[in-house]
Amino acid sequence: MEAVAVAAEARERLRASFASGRTRPAAWRAAQLRGLLRMAAEMEAEICAALRADLAKPRTESYVHEISLVTSSCKFALNNLKKWMEPKKVPGGLLTFPSTARVTPEPLGVVLVVSAWNYPFLLAIDPVIGAIAAGNAVLLKPSEIAPATSSLLADLLPRYVDSSCIKVVEGGVAETTALLEQKWDKIFYTGNSKVGRIVMSFAAKHLTPVVLELGGKCPVVVDSNVDLHVATKRIAAGKWGCNNGQACISPDYIITTKSFAPKLLDSLKKVLNKFYGKDPLRSEDLSRIVNSNHFNRLKALMDEEMVSDKIVFGGQSDEQKIAPTLLLDAPLDSAIMKEEIFGPLLPIITVDKIHESFALINSMTKPLAAYLFSKDSKLKRQFERNVSAGGMVFNDTGIHLTNQNLPFGGVGESGMGAYHGTFSFDAFTHRKAVLDRSFPGEAKARYPPYTRGKLKI
Numbered sequence: 287m288e289a290v291a292v293a294a295e296a297r298e299r300l301r302a303s304f305a306s307g308r309t310r311p312a313a314w315r316a317a318q319l320r321g322l323l324r325m326a327a328e329m330e331a332e333i334c335a336a337l338r339a340d341l342a343k344p345r346t347e348s349y350v351h352e353i354s355l356v357t358s359s360c361k362f363a364l365n366n367l368k369k370w371m372e373p374k375k376v377p378g379g380l381l382t383f384p385s386t387a388r389v390t391p392e393p394l395g396v397v398l399v400v401s402a403w404n405y406p407f408l409l410a411i412d413p414v415i416g417a418i419a420a421g422n423a424v425l426l427k428p429s430e431i432a433p434a435t436s437s438l439l440a441d442l443l444p445r446y447v448d449s450s451c452i453k454v455v456e457g458g459v460a461e462t463t464a465l466l467e468q469k470w471d472k473i474f475y476t477g478n479s480k481v482g483r484i485v486m487s488f489a490a491k492h493l494t495p496v497v498l499e500l501g502g503k504c505p506v507v508v509d510s511n512v513d514l515h516v517a518t519k520r521i522a523a524g525k526w527g528c529n530n531g532q533a534c535i536s537p538d539y540i541i542t543t544k545s546f547a548p549k550l551l552d553s554l555k556k557v558l559n560k561f562y563g564k565d566p567l568r569s570e571d572l573s574r575i576v577n578s579n580h581f582n583r584l585k586a587l588m589d590e591e592m593v594s595d596k597i598v599f600g601g602q603s604d605e606q607k608i609a610p611t612l613l614l615d616a617p618l619d620s621a622i623m624k625e626e627i628f629g630p631l632l633p634i635i636t637v638d639k640i641h642e643s644f645a646l647i648n649s650m651t652k653p654l655a656a657y658l659f660s661k662d663s664k665l666k667r668q669f670e671r672n673v674s675a676g677g678m679v680f681n682d683t684g685i686h687l688t689n690q691n692l693p694f695g696g697v698g699e700s701g702m703g704a705y706h707g708t709f710s711f712d713a714f715t716h717r718k719a720v721l722d723r724s725f726p727g728e729a730k731a732r733y734p735p736y737t738r739g740k741l742k743i
């Protein structure tokens with residue numbers, strides 16, 4: 287069947303299932319969430335194998351960064367489901383006296399989730415958890431750039447959840463385009479901002495709301511007032527320990543002062559040698575670059591004429607992997623400082639005073655995450671007030687995503703809308719205003735004729 291027919295049929299079936307009311311009861315939602323929990327537990331080895339096939343992702347990373355996060359999202363949703371689903375009473379209001387009022391959460395309907403390749407299990411299932419918890423029917427389109435995980439999801443989901451209400455359609459641009467042409471009640475897209483614009487223009491045709499989880503250049507500011515060893519370990523873990531830098535909230539570049547840069551560089555080199563040894567290309571603990579397009583893109587960033595002599599560590603590559611690579615003072619107009627890197631290259635930009643970092647970050651598009659390492663609480667407050675970013679972490683990188691009480695999402699070019707924890711439920715829920723009046727309590731002035739006597743003016 288051609289892509290458009292597949293998309294239309296899948297959407298129609300989901301619409302019929304949703305209209306039957308099947309997805310609404312708490313018991314259905316909980317059963318699906320428990321199904322996902324079982325899938326994560328029983329299929330751990332298969333999921334890790336798919337992630338290894340797609341990205342050579344180390345098993346520890348696969349478990350900690352993908353499977354365990356899915357598990358914790360499911361448990362959080364299960365524990366809070368009843369509370370989230372309850373209508374919230376609000377004051378009745380004088381003008382409508384006597385009345386009661388409440389905000390009633392209702393599912394949006396049939397939603398489309400389009401996910402990305404870099405955390406292909408987590409980024410597919412995590413939004414689906416929110417969509418199910420909120421009582422929607424869901425169509426998931428995993429990324430074709432991670433084909434082993436995509437086909438595993440297509441195989442596993444019907445075995446663990448209700449396939450009349452939760453479907454997987456695999457495919458690339460043609461299949462996604464066919465899906466985007468359909469009318470959905472919400473589109474949740476994770477990926478780059480160029481495709482984000484395409485998604486939004488399709489959504490506009492049907493006035494469909496979107497969540498766009500995009501990327502950007504996540505800065506790390508390193509002040510001299512730090513525990514340097516801990517700081518460099520945490521920067522390295524957030525960069526190379528996250529899919530070899532192919533993560534949306536990985537540090538993209540560092541800003542530090544000219545005077546502190548030599549110490550920071552020295553510490554980073556020591557940590558990298560300890561983590562990945564003398565021959566990082568052979569390290570089992572480093573993911574590979576996902577495909578030749580991305581490999582060539584990253585090589586071109588390193589090889590640009592004004593950048594190639596700025597490499598101060600690393601730079602090695604074989605046909606699949608690129609080693610952790612540090613660059614000192616790559617020009618700000620080079621491609622590596624203009625585009626999101628999304629790989630193992632880490633430029634360090636030096637400034638005279640650490641406060642100059644604020645203007646430098648704000649001169650670029652708003653990042654998905656911004657990091658500051660410092661013991662100086664005044665500097666932290668100033669950073670929080672002056673730097674705009676989807677999320678912010680002091681003295682670590684990336685870990686805010688594990689806190690279910692924090693919204694995860696971008697701002698400006700790094701995206702719109704958010705999810706995780708309660709925010710996932712909210713992303714897929716309409717909050718319906720309900721006002722309930724009784725018959726007594728008529729105000730004569732409300733009805734024509736509007737005579738002076740009635741209004742007393």
Ligand code: NAD
Pocket residue numbers: 400401402403404405409427428429430431457458459462463476477478479481484498499500501502533534535626628654695696701
């Ligand atoms: P990708 O290539 O997997 O694309 C994402 C999805 O878009 C896929 O399902 C793909 O089929 C679809 N797609 C691609 N081209 C399309 C087109 N022309 N029309 C319609 N659909 C299309 O992933 P990517 O974009 O390379 O992902 C990397 C980007 O995603 C980075 O910018 C990264 O920062 C961002 N990202 C953001 C988050 C987040 O949570 N905010 C998470 C991961 C990645």
